[in-house]
Every structure is written in C-alpha cells, then in structure tokens.
Amino acid sequence: MDTILLVEDDHMLGRALTAALGQEGWRVVRHEDARSAQAVLVDHGFVAVLLDLGLARGSGLDVLATMRERHDATPVLIITARDQLSDRIRGLDAGADDYIVKPFQRDEMLARLRAVLRRTRGKVTPVLRWRDVEVDPGASTAYLNGKRIGLSANEFRILQVLFEARGRVLSRDQLQHCLCRGGTEVGSNVVAVYVHQLRRKLGDGVVVTEVGLGYRAGDEA
Ligand code: CA
Secondary structure, three states: OOEEEEEOOOHHHHHHHHHHHHHOOOEEEEEOEHHHHHHHHHHOOOOEEEEEOOOEOOOHHHHHHHHHHOOOOOOEEEEEOOOOHHHHHHHHHOOOOEEEEOOOOHHHHHHHHHHHHHHHOOOOOOOEEEOOEEEEOOOOEEEEOOEEEOOOHHHHHHHHHHHHOOOOOEOHHHHHHOOOOOOOOOOOOHHHHHHHHHHHHHOOOOOEEEOOOEEEOOOOO
16 A cells, blocks of 8 residues: 655644545555654655644654655655745755645645646646546556545446546447456446446436447437
C-alpha cells in the first residue's frame, strides 16, 4: 500500500489529514517534528510527503533541504500558513513540488496531492471529466464529486473507454473488446451488467444509453 509521510505538529489538522488520506486508500505515517521526520525519511520509502513548515526541532524547510541534498526526489507538498509567503517561495526554491495554504478544503488538498503524484510519476495522462465524474487513466482511478469510487478493473475500463470517446457512441461489441480477459464471463450482456454497476456507483446520468446503438459518456458528439 502506498504510504504518505505527514509532517504536521497541529494535532487536529494532523488527525483530519490522516483520516482524509486514509479514506482515499493511502496509509499515513505522521511525525510531529523536523528531526524525527528527517530520520524516518532516511529509512523508509514514501510516495509523497505532506510537509508543514512551522515545526519543532527544525523547520519544514530543513526537512526539505536535507531530502534534496540526499537526492531524495520524493514529491513534497508544503502546507503553509497564509502569512508565510516568503517561506512558500523558499520552499519552492528548495525543491518542493507544490504548496497548499491553510486553511484549505480537503478536496483541494487531495487534488493537489494527486496532481503532484501524477507529475512526478511521469505519466502525464490527462484527467477526463464529464458531469461530476473524473477519470484518471494514469492512476486507474475514478472520482465522483472529488471522492474516489471503488470500481472493478472492467468497470473502470468501460468508463475510461467511454470517457476517452468524448461523447461518441460505442456499441456493446466495441466495449466488450476492451474488457480485460481471463474471466469466464463472456456473454452478450456482460457490458450491460458493467454499465448497470457503473450507474449504481456513479448515478444514472453519466453513462447514457443510445437505444439500438450503444452507450456514450459525454455530450453528444
Ligand atoms: Ca505547524
């Protein structure tokens, strides 16, 4: 499981962030001061670091500087207070990937974190959006109103293919060819079953039926 290091000495914010990240499927390791964060970074691999600047026993900038000196390229998202503009600039100069200003919305933090992860993974696949749904092909993840939706591989595949078609109608046959094989279920209505499940999870309006033709997701092309 991907683990994120959260360095934050504010207990309430720390707990809230840990819970929000946990709901998105990340494991979170939290440290409250700069020195223990520096220590844990040496021994453990994290997919990203959420780094507060104002810390005890050193600052977030110290943590970042020692990481980059060690050529540790783990993406870093800085958490900063509104009045710390100069720190923010120093943070970016010191090699932070992005920053977010307190107080912030949970969804904004998650979106910035995902963006940082996408950029640093080098897979710059555009996120596809329609209605309240976002499909991120790079991360094989879909979001409804900013919330990650649990989809099976084939449900995600159908959603991705429909989103990539941007409103073009795709027939059941076309969609069936896109499915991951290896399953036993190759029936003519297997696509309809997945579409039904997608509607249950995403609401009715996202995958549109064009009677006699197939399905589309997106404004009519
Ligand atoms: Ca702080």
